[in-house]
Amino acid sequence: MAEETVPFTGDPDSTTWAAERAGSGPHPLILIGPTNITDGHARRIRELFAAVESIASRPVTLRISGSPATTAPAHVLRAMELPPGMEPAPDGALNPYLLMTQGEIFQQARRAGLPAPVLTRTISCVRAPHSATAHCGHCPACLTRRAGLLAALGRDNTPYLTDAWNVADHGDTLRDREAVRTWLRRDLTGVELDLPSNAPMDASPGRLRAAIERARIELRRMFDTGGDRRSEPSAA
């Protein structure tokens, strides 16, 4: 019986893709988790795996054996630093969400059946010290995550180490926020608009530009509302 394998790092993109694939096809699905990660990260991956397994309509197995890869779109990866040891999915691997914003990917996860609280358990941060499951709150990955959760759910219950919107600007927080703000103001470059070799079939330079512009709208909305931290608990 043919197996399908997909990378599974606990980030929003690979978690969403795993949930989508878990609901389609009769053959076993193997989620490849990264090796050389902290115990906390491994626990979180197992927790997210259980969430995916609970909505699966096919056999799903977690295998901790892979080199860490991510399904995050190339334009997201270029806008932020990759976590240490993390690599983009290899050429030839699908980059299914190239034409989606982070908010659209979270919405896709909901459509695939993942409850909203599970989205909050995904891991985006590239900077948090000590634990691969913590979120610093101000790196480009955390800012993109917050903008995406606000766009998709109208709230962001992620426990950030720093509330980047409620502290005086200093050091990393200011530098990170200004880097994203600068990116939002400038024109996109040719490199940013290059289609990667693993782009989905329906990708085109025009559609990629449109997706990146939608991603910038999500981020601008968050900046315009000062982080808009609505965190009241709500049902899945």
Ligand SMILES: [Zn+2]
């Ligand atoms: Zn962060």
